[in-house]
Amino acid sequence: MSENTARLRADARRNREQIIATAREVFLEQGIHAPLEEVARRAGVGIATLYRRFPDRHTLVQQVALDSLTLVGEELAHATATHPDAWGALVQLIRRLVELRLSVIMPVLLPGLEEDARGEGGALKARRNQLFEQMQQLTRTAQQEGQLRRGINPIDIWLGVIKLSRPLPVIGAELNGLIIDQQLELFLGSLHATALDASEPLRRQPLTLDELDRHLKMAE
Amino acid sequence: MSENTARLRADARRNREQIIATAREVFLEQGIHAPLEEVARRAGVGIATLYRRFPDRHTLVQQVALDSLTLVGEELAHATATHPDAWGALVQLIRRLVELRLSVIMPVLLPGLEEDARGEGGALKARRNQLFEQMQQLTRTAQQEGQLRRGINPIDIWLGVIKLSRPLPVIGAELNGLIIDQQLELFLGSLHATALDASEPLRRQPLTLDELDRHLKMAE
DNA sequence: CCTAAATGGAGGATAATCCTTCGTTTGCTG
């Protein structure tokens, strides 16, 4: 597949990438059963082009997942490169992942792992496991630093980010963003090993009921 | 509407309640756009019965929401009645809400608040606000006890529970349950004000990658 | 400038879901 990709004409390759990027967004918003026509439309591409490149929905999902894993790997590398301490890197990585809403295809990705292992030489599974190893290294170091709470593993973080990123249905993107920001701080707090006590409140502007209603009204 | 309900024949009232309870489950799993025929089937009721009682989807959603708010109120009352301390009550309430997956209709509920305010005398909004007041009382007391971290309000908890409860798509109910349990402990940890440090790990059996894969294989 | 590659959109096929109609069953009241 990757060799095929290299032999594509320039415009075709551009479109292919655009489709994957758009699909990630759309799948995030609507789930993997979102109409492919919407993906095509928002990617600025004819529906036929999408089907030519990805014969069925499953292939597209697979590629989106692979692409996302690559992106996560890049973010991880960047975070560790720019932070001397593991905890700092971890926090940045988490923030970034949430920001990009990258993890959303992951639950979707998982059930495909088995057949992936047969079909494509397990590219997906291998990449996931590698990523997991890297994250484990990061979390262990952060724990040795005394910053990351013990008993927390990459899976906790991974799943936490997935849950966080996942937008709630019906309410708009803007309100969802607000909520995610709020909950993200809470989540980071739950990972941190530094002593907390009731006299040290979380540092953030909490959401009020009025604010919530105002946003809902706007979305209406 | 509530007067109408009282005048229903006994079997009709039973069915009505069964439909609402089932709808809560189905909406939880599939979102509010789930086919109503599935709701009817799983409620053990003909599709006509559902349409007779709830002329359109919106009415059903509204009623499910109202019903859920009532249930939450009951759980809250029960939790405070059986716990001398506010923190204990809060923790039980949260566990229970997550367990019942009660909060899932809430995001769905919210956008209806405005028209609800016009349509039915704002029963929905009034009940929500009342619930919010009660929870605020509980959280404030828990903070005075020095147990609940400062800066946390009922909305944080509410939204946290919603995000927690919401099952991930594609993967089965069982794995979802596991994940929710794991993340719940993390969430509770983020609310607690008691000093933590790296030497005191979370008390739970963490999820491993192998376990995750095993479950996925089973679901396949 | 020429050709193979790539494109887009129309539209028939299929599937999902809606929601009404109607003959049958059942709770309840007198």
Added chain:
DNA sequence: CAGCAAACGAAGGATTATCCTCCATTTAGG
């Protein structure tokens, strides 16, 4: 316990959403 109004379920036509192929046209690149 009888009779009637209320309630029921299932079938199926109407509607809508989505799929995905076909083919005339455009474009990249040697």
